[in-house]
Structure formats: C-alpha cells, structure tokens
Amino acid sequence: MLSMLRLISQEVNAAKDLSAALTIIVKQVRIAMLSHVCSVYLYQPDTDRYVLMATEGLNKRAIGKVSMSSNEGLVGLVGSRAETVSLEDATSHPRFLYFPETGEERYASFLGTPIVHHRQVLGVLVVQQKERRQFDEGDEAFLITMSAQLSGVIAHAEATGSIRGLGKQGKGIQEARFIGVPGAPGAALGTAVVVLPPADLDVVPDKKAEDISVELALFEQALTAVRNEIRSLSTRLAKQLRPQEQALFDVYLMMLEENALAGDVTALISKGQWAQGALRQVVDAHLKRFDSMDDDYLSERAADVKDLGRRLLSHLQQAHKQELIYPDNTVLVSEELTPGMLGDVPPEKLVGLISVEGSRNSHVAILARAMGIPTVVAAQDLPYSLLDGIELIVDGYHGDVFTNPSPLLRQQYAEVIEEERLISKELDNLRTLPCETLDGHRVALWANTGLLADAARAQAFGAEGVGLYRSEVAFMSSARLPSESEQANMYREQLEAFHPSPVTMRTLDIGGDKPLSYFPIKESNPYLGWRGIRVTLDHPEIFLVQVRAMLKASLGLNNLRILLPMISGVHELDDALYLIHRAWGELHEEGFAVEMPQVGVMIEVPSAVYQAKELLEMCDFLSVGSNDLTQYILAVDRNNARVAALYDYLHPAVLMALKSVVEAAHLQGKEISICGEMAGDPAAALLLMAMGFDSLSMNATHLPKVKWLLRQIRLSHAQALLSDVMRMDNPLIVHSTLSLALKSLGLDKILNPTAAVQI
Incomplete structure (x- = not known):
C-alpha cells in the first residue's frame, strides 16, 4: 500500500491540470482499494453545493451535472461534519440520496472522507462497493491519506484560477489569499514583477x-x-x-x-x-x-x-539578461529573491517584496527591514510564475499576499497605507519626549540593534539606549570569526553612539536559525540543540575573546551591559560568570582599567522562568526574549508558515510566565526588561508596562507607536486592564479585549494597521 501511495502521489503531482489529477486519483484509488467506484465531489461555496467532478465506476455523463447541497445526501453529510463516514449499507441511511443518472443504486457500501485544506472543506472523496463491505481502519487511513494529497492540488488549482480571474465554471473571483511569513513589516499595494532565474x-x-x-x-x-x-x-x-x-x-x-x-x-x-x-x-x-x-x-x-x-x-552563455520593465509601485516576486534582484529595481518604484522561499534571516529580509520595504517570505503555495503584471497586496504584518484584490480590499489597504504615512509624520514629533504615562509613570524605551545603521535609526526614533545588541550579526557578515581587535572596534562604535545611555550586548547567539557559514552546526532539531550560551561555553576561546573585546570597547565609557543568551539553569550562569571575571582579570593584568559591567540573563526557555529567583541571586538584571520564550512555551516554530498562526505572545500561558518573572525580579530589587516583537506591539507593550517591566526594547521603527500609546494612558488604567486579561484563558479573547478597550478610549489607530481589514 505504501508503494501505491508513492506512485499515486507522483502521478498526481505531475498532472498537467486539476482535471487530470482528479482522473488519476479516482482511477488509481479504485484499483488500490479493490472497490467498484471512486468519485470526487468538489464544493462550490457560491452555491453551497457539492458537484461530481470525477468518477471511475459511475456514469461519466453525470460529471458536472450531479450536485447536492451541504445538507443533502451522504456526500453533504461528510462535508458538513468534516469527518469520514463509513457505511456497510448506504441505501438504508436516512441521508442517502439517489441520482438515477449516476447508476449508483447498484452500490451498497459507502466510504467517504472530506478533502480539507487549511481547515476548509474543498470536497469529498468517495469509494463504493456493490456488495456490503465493512471498510476497515486501513481502508479509511488510505483514503484519508489520498484526500490530504488531493487537497493541496485542488487548493493550488483554485488559487491559480483566481489569479487568472477565473474560478470554477469560468466565474470571476475577486481575490485569492496566500499565507507566508512576515519578512519586513508594512503594507504595500502594487503590480507584480516576476524575476525568473537568468540561467538554468x-x-x-x-x-x-x-x-x-x-x-x-x-x-x-x-x-x-x-x-x-x-x-x-x-x-x-x-x-x-x-x-x-x-x-x-x-x-x-x-x-x-x-x-x-x-x-x-x-x-x-x-x-x-x-x-x-x-x-x-x-x-x-x-x-x-x-x-x-x-x-x-x-x-x-x-x-x-x-x-x-x-x-x-x-x-x-552570453545570454541576454531578462529585460524587465519596472512600473510605479513595483512588487518584486521570485522563487528566491536575492540582494542583486532587489538592487536592480529603481528605489523610488519598489514598494514590496515577495519570496516563495526564504526566511526572516535571509539577506533580502535583512535588507528589506533596513530599507523599510514590506516583505513576505516563505509563501510556498504561491504560483509565482503566473503573477507577472497582476495587482497584489503585500501584508508584511501578517505574512499575507492577496492577488487580484477586490475593490473593497484594495480600498481598505490603500487607507491603511495612507494612515501609516500620516501616523509616521505625526509620530516624528515624539522623538525628544519621554515615554511617560498620564499619571507620571516612566518606562524606558530601548532599541534592538545589530548593525551600525541600526544605531542611527534608533537615535532618529528617540531610543534611550540599547536593550539588545545582536553581536552575531557582525559575525554573520564576516567570512571568519572576527578578531578581538575587530570586535572591539565594532562594539566601540555602538557604545560611543549611545554614550552615556546603556548598551546591552548579547554574547554570541548562534545555532537554531542563526548558525555561521564558517561554523556549521548540523542537527536534526537545531532549535532544541546546540545554540546560544551552550555553544560559547563549549568554546571558551570564542567566548573569552568576545568578552575581552566588549570590555576593551567600554574603556572610559562604562555604558556596557553584558547579556547571556539561552541560559537554562544556574550551572550555565555560574560557568559564564567565571569566564567573564577571568577576562576582566586578564585585562587588568594587561593594564586595561576597565570597570566590571552589569551582567544579565536572557529569559528564553521555560526552565529559566522557573529558576528566575535563583538566577537573580547571581546576576544583575534579567531580559526576557519574548520571541524564543513564546515559541518554546507554545512549541511553535514561528518561521514555519503552517503553524505560524499558533504563535501568539498574548497566549495566557505566555502572559503568566512573564508576570511571574517580573514578580521575581521585583522581589530581588533587580531590573527587568523585555525585547522582541512583543515589546514593539503597542497593545502588548501596555500590558508589559502594567506588569512592571522597567524597559522595553524593540526594532526602532516600532518605538514611536509604543511611545505614543503609553503617553495617552494612565498606569492605573493599564493595570486594571491587565487584571482583567490575566483571568482569561483564550488568546483570541485577550486580543479582542485589548482592542475594544483601546477603541473605547480612541487609541486604536496605531495598533496593527491591517487588523481591521475584512478578509
């Protein structure tokens, strides 16, 4: 049966169109299951009916003609329940519906399973038998496997039809939506320009x-x-x-x-x-x-x-380069976007980027964030080669791509883009103002940096310091491990740029989605493997050089704070502190009178949440890494488009973990900050402030929005809202409660700009 599954899958994937794929499925499944009939019914949402689209065993003249509503027949029963139905005597079932043109009165047994894609029922796959037959678990498992194989083919065919402006039976479809991963925030409306590989x-x-x-x-x-x-x-x-x-x-x-x-x-x-x-x-x-x-x-x-x-x-090959015409509002699309492709477009015409492959860590995503270009990556279901010249919407907040948007959707996103432009202009006036609530509570807003350009941007947006300097970015841009002097020069630039404000430098955090090309890490599960402090403690020669460089860079400035990533227990912190003090002692012996900086721990894994008290007894401050902590608590890879929707830092479990860590820090009289996407979400920042976080660190572009919102509210109001939210058990309710609360205060205009778009 396994070899048959492989064979059918290969044939279906090679089919030239949907009709051919359906024909292959019904023919091969009937043979594999030794049944008399195999049929596929596809759901038509505009008429709420299931239409016979392929069959092997029934009268083929019934294809396209026989249909039933979702509350009719056994096919309708399978579709409405979205579950498999197995009947030894189908004709005796009250939902059995007889169609004379099919000739199915001869078939007693029925096994039907829904064809589901992204939780939507696309159709029903059915096998039937003349004599009574009790289909066993193996039969059901085989049919379910084939329906899963067919779901992707149908979804792709429907989307392709949508892109061409044609749906089933040639009817116009306003838009199609494809799900990817956010690469760079923002929204864009423009015309697709598809870049194909120049040579094969x-x-x-x-x-x-x-x-x-x-x-x-x-x-x-x-x-x-x-x-x-x-x-x-x-x-x-x-x-x-x-x-x-x-x-x-x-x-x-x-x-x-x-x-x-x-x-x-x-x-x-x-x-x-x-x-x-x-x-x-x-x-x-x-x-x-x-x-x-x-x-x-x-x-x-x-x-x-x-x-x-x-x-x-x-x-x-002396091949001519693909001649491309870049219209105004170009959205560049390719299977794998590269920095070279991006650089070919006149900057004033480029409004958005879409890559079928790639991740948040691709060179293009890094450049797009630096240039402020809305980007979606990992849009793997997108039939990109068919998009050229088609109008697109790029939603870099959610990771969505819309083709052939309806007039309503186009208008909604156009309003979002214009509102974003006006808000940005308004927020410019906040740069020199403190982040202080209406009742006088101050919160420090810091920036995440990694490149020297990030420092300039952070200062332009009014950052009061650096809550997270990603030292690995410089390592990733190098062909080898940077020397101690090279590192010291890089770190000195950051420290001088913000002096006398604090700069929190995270020690090398590689592994997971951030390995170095010249320091390969081969693991079957890298996110739970050799990463962060685990790598540098195993390579003290790398750790000592980096810490020495940081300490040297801070000479005379004394605004350095060292942050240790991926700490899972006190034993790792103890080992890291020993090496830091050793590096400090070595420099003193060499004549460098550097001060010992504050040393903090990143709270990124659940074990660190539970040992927060013990860690605080050994370190000077805590910094929560909201991105990793969320994905580890929820067991969700946020770079995986299939499960990215489950990644939610407002999940009650995440909120409870954050609150417990803040309470532990305050009991010890130590500072606590938070960095990551959560800190840059204005609504989430409201809850973080209410919890008692002393500082929030974020990408600089988010800083003005967070500051604007926190300056419009009282701490007491935020704390009351937090109290309500902490009693909730569903992240959707948390989101709704926050949104409604801010809307009632007239403060919802700077929340996720595309959240109100009706899809």
Whole structure:
C-alpha cells in the first residue's frame, strides 16, 4: 500500500491540470482499494453545493451535472461534519440520496472522507462497493491519506484560477489569499514583477574542454563581470544602506574568491571540464553540503550560491539578461529573491517584496527591514510564475499576499497605507519626549540593534539606549570569526553612539536559525540543540575573546551591559560568570582599567522562568526574549508558515510566565526588561508596562507607536486592564479585549494597521 501511495502521489503531482489529477486519483484509488467506484465531489461555496467532478465506476455523463447541497445526501453529510463516514449499507441511511443518472443504486457500501485544506472543506472523496463491505481502519487511513494529497492540488488549482480571474465554471473571483511569513513589516499595494532565474544550471551537460586556456579565460571574464555587477549594485544602494548593511554584498564577493567557489571551478576546468559544466558541478556540490547541514541560515546561503551560479552561467552563455520593465509601485516576486534582484529595481518604484522561499534571516529580509520595504517570505503555495503584471497586496504584518484584490480590499489597504504615512509624520514629533504615562509613570524605551545603521535609526526614533545588541550579526557578515581587535572596534562604535545611555550586548547567539557559514552546526532539531550560551561555553576561546573585546570597547565609557543568551539553569550562569571575571582579570593584568559591567540573563526557555529567583541571586538584571520564550512555551516554530498562526505572545500561558518573572525580579530589587516583537506591539507593550517591566526594547521603527500609546494612558488604567486579561484563558479573547478597550478610549489607530481589514 505504501508503494501505491508513492506512485499515486507522483502521478498526481505531475498532472498537467486539476482535471487530470482528479482522473488519476479516482482511477488509481479504485484499483488500490479493490472497490467498484471512486468519485470526487468538489464544493462550490457560491452555491453551497457539492458537484461530481470525477468518477471511475459511475456514469461519466453525470460529471458536472450531479450536485447536492451541504445538507443533502451522504456526500453533504461528510462535508458538513468534516469527518469520514463509513457505511456497510448506504441505501438504508436516512441521508442517502439517489441520482438515477449516476447508476449508483447498484452500490451498497459507502466510504467517504472530506478533502480539507487549511481547515476548509474543498470536497469529498468517495469509494463504493456493490456488495456490503465493512471498510476497515486501513481502508479509511488510505483514503484519508489520498484526500490530504488531493487537497493541496485542488487548493493550488483554485488559487491559480483566481489569479487568472477565473474560478470554477469560468466565474470571476475577486481575490485569492496566500499565507507566508512576515519578512519586513508594512503594507504595500502594487503590480507584480516576476524575476525568473537568468540561467538554468540544471540542464548544463558535462563536456570535455576543447581548449582549457580558452575555458579558463571565459570563466575569468564571467567572474569579472559578476563582480562588477555586485559592486555596481552595492554602489546603487549606498545611499539607502549603511556600510555595515552593505557588507552583505561583500559576502557575495568573498564567495567568488579563488579560495571559495571560483577556485573550485578553475580546478575542474584545469582537469579538462568545460567552464559551464565545471560551474554546474561546483554549485551542485556546494548546495549538497548546505542541504546536508539542515538549518535555516545555511539554506539561505544556498540561495546565494544559486544566484551567483546563475549569474556566472548567464555570462558564460552570453545570454541576454531578462529585460524587465519596472512600473510605479513595483512588487518584486521570485522563487528566491536575492540582494542583486532587489538592487536592480529603481528605489523610488519598489514598494514590496515577495519570496516563495526564504526566511526572516535571509539577506533580502535583512535588507528589506533596513530599507523599510514590506516583505513576505516563505509563501510556498504561491504560483509565482503566473503573477507577472497582476495587482497584489503585500501584508508584511501578517505574512499575507492577496492577488487580484477586490475593490473593497484594495480600498481598505490603500487607507491603511495612507494612515501609516500620516501616523509616521505625526509620530516624528515624539522623538525628544519621554515615554511617560498620564499619571507620571516612566518606562524606558530601548532599541534592538545589530548593525551600525541600526544605531542611527534608533537615535532618529528617540531610543534611550540599547536593550539588545545582536553581536552575531557582525559575525554573520564576516567570512571568519572576527578578531578581538575587530570586535572591539565594532562594539566601540555602538557604545560611543549611545554614550552615556546603556548598551546591552548579547554574547554570541548562534545555532537554531542563526548558525555561521564558517561554523556549521548540523542537527536534526537545531532549535532544541546546540545554540546560544551552550555553544560559547563549549568554546571558551570564542567566548573569552568576545568578552575581552566588549570590555576593551567600554574603556572610559562604562555604558556596557553584558547579556547571556539561552541560559537554562544556574550551572550555565555560574560557568559564564567565571569566564567573564577571568577576562576582566586578564585585562587588568594587561593594564586595561576597565570597570566590571552589569551582567544579565536572557529569559528564553521555560526552565529559566522557573529558576528566575535563583538566577537573580547571581546576576544583575534579567531580559526576557519574548520571541524564543513564546515559541518554546507554545512549541511553535514561528518561521514555519503552517503553524505560524499558533504563535501568539498574548497566549495566557505566555502572559503568566512573564508576570511571574517580573514578580521575581521585583522581589530581588533587580531590573527587568523585555525585547522582541512583543515589546514593539503597542497593545502588548501596555500590558508589559502594567506588569512592571522597567524597559522595553524593540526594532526602532516600532518605538514611536509604543511611545505614543503609553503617553495617552494612565498606569492605573493599564493595570486594571491587565487584571482583567490575566483571568482569561483564550488568546483570541485577550486580543479582542485589548482592542475594544483601546477603541473605547480612541487609541486604536496605531495598533496593527491591517487588523481591521475584512478578509
């Protein structure tokens, strides 16, 4: 049965259209289950009816003609219940409905299962038998498996029809919605420009070089051309990006060096392979190595290698570059967006980005956040090759993409975009004002940084300090581990930029979705594996160099705070403190009179929540990492589009954990802050302030909205709202309560701008 499942799946996925896929399903399932009939009924939401769309065993002239409403027949029963129904004698069931044109009066037994995609019933898959037959659990499991296989095919076909403006029976459909992952916040309305790969490496054959010297010369010319392209793109973006962000293009250039991809290709050519074949072999080898490492960050580096390979091949083939016309309000779409593609678009025309592959950590997502371009990544169900020239909406807040939006949806998002522009203009006036409630309570608003450009943005938005400096960003932009002096220079820039305000520097936090290309971590479950403090404690030589660099950078400034990530217990904190004091002692012996900074612990894993009191007895402050804590408490990977909707930092379990940690910190008289997406959500920030967090740290772009809201309310009101929320057991009710409370005060205009959009 397993081999049959594989065979049917392969045939269905290779089908040219929906009709062909349905025909394959009914034919093969009937054979596999030794049944007399297999049929597929698809649900028509506009008429609320199930229509026979394919059958093997019934009268084929009934296809497209026989239908029943959702409250009629056994098919309607399966669909309305959204569960499998198995009957040994179907004709005796009160819901049995007879259609003479089908000839089904001859069939006694019935087994039907719903075809479900994203909780929506798309249709019903049915098998029938002439004689009475008790379908067993194996039969049911097989049919359910086939319906799950069919659901994706139907959903894709329906969406494709929507994109073309045609639904079932040729009727117009206003819009289709595709779910991805937010890459950069914001909303955009524009026209899709699809960028296809410039050359196809997969079809390049192996071939013996007729003249090795000629092939080497051709490859060198291609290398020069691609290097010039990358430098040109970097120059074009220079006005929009800070030097540290432009360093992402240096990663491309480093890949083209002789000790990397270029050298491998040259070596193969020298052995007699022609340039194009050598390039294909080297790129394939690199991709296989990346794939075997099985982690998110390295998969993004694989995308970079693919892009470089295609660019080089394009020059080797002397292929003409895809001629693209960029209209006003361009939304750039590709299977794998690269920084090079982004840089090709005139900046004044680019309003949004969509990538079928990728994650929050891709180079494009990093650049998009830096440039303020709404972005959706990992939109894996999106048939991107059909989108060119079609009107799109990009919702970078939720990770949604809408094709062919209806006039109403277009108007709603246009209002959101205009309101965002007006609010941003209004919020500019808050930059120099403190974050103080109407009854005089002050909350420190800090920024998350990682690049030097983040510091400038944070100050422009009025940040009072840095609650989280992601030191790994600099490591990720380098081809090797930065030296102690290189790190000290980078850290000094951050500390000087904010002096005398505090700068909280997190020690190297790699692993999970943030490994380094030159420090590969191969794990089957990286999020629960070797990451954060676990890595650096196992490599004290890396940890000591980084801490020494931080301490050296703070000389004479004394605004450094060190933060330790992924601490799961007091034993790890004890080991880390020993190394920090050792580094401090070494520097004093070397003549550096640096002060011992405050050392804090990130609360990111449940064990740290329960040991907060013990950790506080050893450290100076706590900082909650809301993103990781939420995903670990709820067991949800927020980078996975299939379960991202379950990721909710307003879940009661998360709120209870946060409140208990704040209470533990206050009992010890220690400061506590919080960073991550939750801190940058104005409504959530209201609850965090009420809990007693001393500071909130967020991406700088969110800071004005949070400040605006907290300045419009009394602490006492926020505390009363928190008291109500803490008695709730459903995150949806928490969201509704917050929204209604703020709406009643006239303070809802700066909440999630797209939350009110009717979809």
